Every structure is written in C-alpha cells, then in structure tokens.
Amino acid sequence: MALLGIDIGTTHCKAGVFKDNGSVIQIAVRPTIAHYTKQGEPYYLPDDIWGNITSCLKEIMPCCDEKVSAIGITSMAETGLLVDRQTGKPRTHFIPWFSRCAEAEAEEISNEDNPLHRFQKTGLHNSYKYGLAKIIRLKKQQADILDGAVWLSASDFIAFMLTGNFATDYSLAARTYAFQIDQHAWDQDWIRHFNLPNQLFPEALQSGTKMGVTLSTELEELGISRGIPVTVAGHDHLVAALAVGAITPGNVFDSIGTAETLIGAIEKKQLTELEFASGITFGCHVVKDRFFWMGGISASGGSVEWFREQFSDQKMSYDEIMSLSAKVIEGPSGILYYPYLSGSGSPQPDPFARAAFIGLKTSHKREDLLKAMMEGTAYELESIRRAAERMAGHRINQMISVGGGTKNHYWMQIKSDITNCHLTIPELNEATLLGAAITAGICSGIYKNEEEAAKAIQYTNLKEITPNQQYHYEYKRLYEEGYMGLQLHLRNFYQSFR
Structure with a gap:
C-alpha cells in the first residue's frame, strides 16, 4: 500500500507517494506564486494552488503501481481564505501567513482581552499573522463577506477540493487565535465578541482523523480513485517533526x-x-x-x-x-x-x-x-x-x-x-511531505499511532555535528x-x- 502526501508551502507545492517505511516512490514540485496588490500586499490565487496540486498528482500517479491507502495534507499554518459554504467557490484569495495587511486589526484585538487570559486559552501571543485579524479586516472591507462563508487554511481548502467536506485539524485551528487548545474547541464566546458568525470555522478534528473520501471524476483522470480516505495532517512544521x-x-x-x-x-x-x-x-x-x-x-x-x-x-x-x-x-x-x-x-x-x-x-x-x-x-x-x-x-x-x-x-x-x-x-529532503504521508498512514490504520509511525521510518544516513x-x-x-x-x-x- 502506498501513502500520498500533499504539502502547500510558502515557495513550493508538492505531492509525493511513499511506501510505509518512508521510502520515496515519486515526488513532484511546483512553485507557489505570490501575487501583489497595488498596495504591495501579497496573496495566492486559489486556482493556482489547486492547479499546482492537480499538476503534481498527474505527474506522480503513473509512477505508483501500489494502491493509495490514504491522503494526508499539510501546509503553512496561518495562510487562509474564505469559501462559500453553499457553492464551494472561494470568496477571497489566500492571505499568506507573512502578509502584514492585518496589523491594525491585530492591535485592536489586543485591547479586547487580558493577554495572559487569551494566551491560556490559545497558547499564542497576539499577532497579525493569525486568522482572526485577517477575518476582521476582510469584514471591514466588505460587511457581508462572512455571511454563509467558512475560513479554511490551505490544507483545509485542498481537503475540501478532494472530498467536498469542510474540516481542519487541531494544530491548524490553533493558529487562528480563536481556538481553545485545552478544550479542542472553537471559542464561540470570543468569536461572538467580534460579531462573527458561529459557523465561520470548520469542524476541527485530531490530526490523522478521516475527514472524508475522494469523490470527483476529475480526480480519477489524475489517477486518484474514488473512496480514498483523506486527512488534514496539520501544521507543516509539526508533521515534519513527526517524520524525524x-x-x-x-x-x-x-x-x-x-x-x-x-x-x-x-x-x-x-x-x-x-x-x-x-x-x-x-x-x-x-x-x-x-x-x-x-x-x-x-x-x-x-x-x-x-x-x-x-x-x-x-x-x-x-x-x-x-x-x-x-x-x-x-x-x-x-x-x-x-x-x-x-x-x-x-x-x-x-x-x-x-x-x-x-x-x-x-x-x-x-x-x-x-x-x-x-x-x-x-x-x-x-x-x-x-x-x-x-x-x-x-x-x-x-x-x-x-x-x-x-x-x-x-x-x-x-x-x-x-x-x-x-x-x-x-x-531526508522532504520531511514535511513525508510527515503528511505518515499521517495518512495513521488515518488508514497502517500505523497504530504516531509513535509506531515514527519508528517505521528508515533513514539510510545521519550526519552528526558537534560544537x-x-x-x-x-x-x-x-x-x-x-x-x-x-x-x-x-x-x-x-x-x-x-
């Protein structure tokens, strides 16, 4: 059985198929192109990101003779966009994690709660990078833009395109500044405090949990059969830590x-x-x-x-x-x-x-x-x-x-x-991509848990450096x-x- 990992990164989008011992079957890479507004604010086009992933899949799947048991998706953490819940169409471009467009909104958020109290709920020190500030900025620009919309990370968006379902994992949800990490739940009181819709965020699941299965005929044309379990693997740095x-x-x-x-x-x-x-x-x-x-x-x-x-x-x-x-x-x-x-x-x-x-x-x-x-x-x-x-x-x-x-x-x-x-x-050149594939293996039951998955990965060489x-x-x-x-x-x- 093969494991498929997808990684949406700051500079590249990647897809790769791996064996359950971590050895590479095939990897494809495409550049992540950042565009800029007249004001110099960066953004990614959703069609570009999805096009990168489908192009990668089209390249790697003919090289994989084994059946894909599951798909795991990871990405840069704070990059997100709004999607219409009914039509599934993007309402905005992706706002990258490094965009400073919501600095003013982040300062406004800082005045709404005691920093220690908010830290104990979120684990975070307030920043313009997090989803909440970006969402408030979008609402300022267009008052009704949040009506019937859902905020998705880059991983969540690709998972939706594969399955038709909206979901995220705890590690990515935690980078919005609206998630209670001790409760594994959206902080609805905090969300309502900013007059945001209750259903603004998707269901949050433990990394490695099946959030849906592949559906469309378009995917079959790329070599992805229907019914493959899909999981949002989580924050890119964390799945890379799992891989090593x-x-x-x-x-x-x-x-x-x-x-x-x-x-x-x-x-x-x-x-x-x-x-x-x-x-x-x-x-x-x-x-x-x-x-x-x-x-x-x-x-x-x-x-x-x-x-x-x-x-x-x-x-x-x-x-x-x-x-x-x-x-x-x-x-x-x-x-x-x-x-x-x-x-x-x-x-x-x-x-x-x-x-x-x-x-x-x-x-x-x-x-x-x-x-x-x-x-x-x-x-x-x-x-x-x-x-x-x-x-x-x-x-x-x-x-x-x-x-x-x-x-x-x-x-x-x-x-x-x-x-x-x-x-x-x-x-290990592709720790993040491998980590996403490993998480897919947990989703499909190839590995019992994260510890078993990490032990299954075989490294041929380790370089040691001493001070x-x-x-x-x-x-x-x-x-x-x-x-x-x-x-x-x-x-x-x-x-x-x-």
Missing part, C-alpha cells in the same frame, strides 16, 4: 527554510504565567494529547535569499554561496547581524523590529557579511533555545535539523558552536554582551518610528 521522530518531550526539532522554527513537545497541560513569560508560543501537536512549543525566525533562510539577490549583479547560485562560505576564517566574524527583515518572532515577537548589521569595517567583504548573517540567525536560535530551557526546566543540548539550510555545513557548524548543541541531520568549545565560548560572550546587550536599544529605536 522528534515528538516526545526532550526531543527538539529545528526546521530551516525561508523561516526557521524550533519546536518541542510537552504533555498537554494548563498554561501558566511561566509559559506566558517565556515568549514562546504553544498549540495542539499532531500527536494526540500533546502540546507543542515553538519559537521562530521569520527570515532565516530568507536572510540568505536576500543576500543572494542584493550582493550580486545576478542572483547568486547556491554553489556560489557555498564558495563564499568557504572563504572566511573560522571563529566569530565579530559582526552582529539581527535577522529581522520581516520583524521578529517568538520569544520576542515584534513586527516593528528591523534587521541590522553592527560592527562593519572597510576590510569586510561579502563573505564576512554572509557569515555574519549565518551567525545572526544562530544567535536568534540561541535566544529561542534559552527561553525554551527556562520554560521547560531542563537542558536542551541536542537538536534534529532538517530543511534546505542543512545543506550548508558551514552554517550548521556555526549553529552548533553558538548553541553548544549536538546536531543530528537525517538524510567547537573554543568558538562556543567566544560566541557566548558576543551573544550575551553584544547581540542581546544591544538588542533592546535597537527595538526601542524602531518602535519610535511606528
């Missing part, structure tokens, strides 16, 4: 893409002032009866992408990036880079924070700036690690790392040196006295320009 087995308390997962996210698991609990003060965000894990904690860097790989575009007449190739990385001497560059090209995330969420280089000299070259960017993202990772340690009450000295950034071994060594962590890098202690202590001083010492002044300065 980082799903128990103490196991920490570092996902390095355009954004970088550090994730850990904890048993489901009542959140307190300790968790609130950490600055870390929490939510429902794809693993039953567990929460996740999360800290993020919104422009980690994004900083390197910015460098590729700005420091060359033509966009640098990745080989050129590696060649530049190899030119610099070992040890700290002495330059401080703050990776806030898109503001800062947990544990110090601040949409008004800005990126900065500090400590430049005339002798510095492009390669020095590149190394400083790698160091700056690692300093930010260290701030997340320390906040998580204080919250969890135990040492974090190991991480499992996946994503495009792991291909740069210079960068990974810097991360290890700064955090003083042992890094394990599985040879250089001499460089760690040099970085430690730069982090504590430089990076953190100057940060508050920079944040306050940019806050004054709001």
